Amino acid sequence: MTDRLGAPRAEPIFERLALIGVGLIGSSIARAAREMGLARTIVAIDRDEGVVGRVRDLGIADEATGDALAGVRDCDHVILCVPVGACGTVAAAIRDGLKPGAVVSDVGSVKASVVAQVAPHLPEGVAFVPAHPVAGTEHSGPESGFPTLFLNRWCILTPPEGTPPEALERVRAFWTAMGSNVEIMTPEHHDLVLAITSHVPHLIAYNIVGTAADLETVTQSEVIKFSAGGFRDFTRIAASDPTMWRDIFLHNKGAVLEMLGRLNEDIALLARAIRWDDGDALFNLFTRTRAIRRSIITQGQETPEPDFGRRRPD
């Protein structure tokens, strides 16, 4: 395991980096960028004055402010780290502060909607390179970030046609320096891929935790006690930030509902197999799914330790 990033760069990639929204992702970027020397100055911006104060106390940025328009002035890289539903509003608020040659990016889990919200607000001469680091934990807020969050994780870039190649290369270099593997695809394909690898899994997890809490035949206390049988695995992602996830579902509606439709078809077949005692159908599926986990482990996206390497609480 690599606990730390490599040696800091001799020359930063950006002079002045603005992070708008300093939660888990924004604060992890601040920490990694500082540790790796990726920007000469890091400006942390959050509309919540409480967060601004905590960022100052944590000392993870050079400057911290609640004023986005003033904060982005003279910055050559501006990253929106806010819920995807807020991207349009933030872009409108900062447009007059953006300097020519600046590169704007984001970290949203939905890309087509973010492009549609942000691009119209950007002045001539400002490049937009949307990004999505596929990394996170179930915790939120500036205290929850850490500099190795992006290490060995994928970061997907969805540059619109006409993006200046040097802007794309700087953003790629930035994420690579934080330890990520970078992949480029269209916003539409991104939204389809993430619908199945992230959005629908979250929806299903939220759903089962909600259903379990509402049963009248099994008490909530029983659900909690006996959760080690599998249920508790779902509660991790069902503990993710409610605002962030509300926005993701509303902004990736089409792909989420389509993937959910597929899932519903398949679960109907499984229910039928159970009802009709078709053990072979069940056995064959359960054998196939085992192989997929092995691939995820082999490709470094999952720990090989049993039970996620969970430590047992006392």
Added chain:
Amino acid sequence: MTDRLGAPRAEPIFERLALIGVGLIGSSIARAAREMGLARTIVAIDRDEGVVGRVRDLGIADEATGDALAGVRDCDHVILCVPVGACGTVAAAIRDGLKPGAVVSDVGSVKASVVAQVAPHLPEGVAFVPAHPVAGTEHSGPESGFPTLFLNRWCILTPPEGTPPEALERVRAFWTAMGSNVEIMTPEHHDLVLAITSHVPHLIAYNIVGTAADLETVTQSEVIKFSAGGFRDFTRIAASDPTMWRDIFLHNKGAVLEMLGRLNEDIALLARAIRWDDGDALFNLFTRTRAIRRSIITQGQETPEPDFGRRRPD
């Protein structure tokens, strides 16, 4: 964290313990029972001669055999650690070897079906105390067991009416000594509780992993690469033993299909909320589910560390 069990007992609870089926659960019982001195002699029985050989090599039992009928002779505690679909066959095979006063138990994840399969085969004077330790990992086989598997986990007993109190107390003492909290309920209620806390979560996990592998718009390689967005959490339980899980679904059909029906109702409402932009409905659910994870952590059934305390693979 407690890595080790306490001091071994001065006097064992059972003279001669037979474990039929030496996979993850059977081999963990063998290890824990030996470490705690819960039986004077441990007899490991498996119909797979390869497993019998590996058990001998591992040295986790005093005797190892492929012959169940001979293996249970003179044993005062016999635990069936086989897939729930095999319990009736095993009970029929050992009935003539069971000695009067012996206590038979099992570790199956379904209880009503196991009681129906096993009870008719047991001779007069042999008690049956069905048990279900709610513990496990996604790994299988005698190598995957460890003595602390049951520590701080719940073990549910479902004794039929007329079970001699002293048989029940000995089984309770046995599981308590291995570190478990013991709860008693009816087989029917057990099956309902486990349907929602374990069986349906597994079914949903198997289903989404299968669906994702079959998409034509997203490649399997993309699913694997970008699995850190949430999908990989589901692959752990979808990597569980296929035979064991096929049997669970076929033997807890009623409760599984009923709980799945609930889940489908609720997911339809969620899909509708997404389609109609009802952000408040989503936000309210996502806030509620966060609180449930906190309770599971508080009650010692889950680690408080972010991301399950996963170590990042290199």
